Amino acid sequence: MEQPPGFVAQGEYGKMCHLRKSLYGLKQSPRAWFGKFSEVIQEFGMNKSKVDHSVFYRQSANETRKMEAKPYSTPMIPNVHLTKDDGDPFDNPERHKRLVGKLNYLTVTRPDIAYAVSIVSQxxxxxxxxxxxxxxxxxxxxxxxxxxxxxYTNHRHAQIECFTDADWAGSKADRRSTTGFCVFVGGNLVS
Incomplete structure (x- = not known):
């Protein structure tokens, strides 16, 4: 970068300015901003995704301390009926709520755990x-x-199909019903 007219000091001709930060509108400005943003966000304990470098996450593998446990073939043991008076109270209800919230969010892309998560969220x-x-x-x-x-696969149609089911007072504690539904658009599950 050349020094602007009128800025050049007497006897200092031929010298250049060193730009210390990016200027708005330059081609490299977004890259420089993202580099600074990445440094700051990683100082707060966030990790950069290896798949998509614009995604940051906070490592929560120790949230449950079950990463070394034996994997199960089903999300819930069949024919187990949970009630609100099932044994001793859990010592950290906030931790329980956080995990249920995370699993509830995960059901958007993992419908196979939706039923089990709906049961524990009660x-x-x-x-x-x-x-x-x-x-x-x-x-x-x-x-x-x-x-x-x-x-999602292309079935070459956009037909909407809805299915619902209820257990008609299936809860033994308060005789409330549990209802479920699923919506297919073009043969693909969307809700």
Whole structure:
């Protein structure tokens, strides 16, 4: 970069300026900004994704301490009925709520765990050790099948199909019903 007219000091001709930060509108400005942003966000404990370098995440593998556990083949043990009075209260209800929230978010792309997560989310106000064990089983199932998800294929139609089901007072504690539904668009599950 050459010195602007009128800025050149007497006897200092032929010298250049060194630009210390990027200027708005330059081709490299976004890259420089993202480099600085990456440094700052990583100082706060975030990690950069190896797949997409614009995605940052906070490592939470120690949230449950179950990463070394044996993987399960199902997200929930069949014919197990959880109730609100299932044993001793869990010692950290906030941790339970955080994990249920994370799993609830994950059901958007993993419908195979949606039923199990809906069952354990019914006990967020007063979780017990048995409810926590059910959450750990979901995590162990996810460890076994990390690549499963929703697969969309082109069936060459946009037909909408909806299905619903209810268990008609299936809860033994308060006789409430549990209802579920699924919506297919073009033969692909969307909800």
């Amino acid at each position: 006990f967020m106000s007063a979780p017990t050790v048995k409810h926590w064990a059910a959450l750990e089983q979901i995590l162990c199932y996810l460890k076994r099948a990390p690549g499963l998800g929703i697969l």
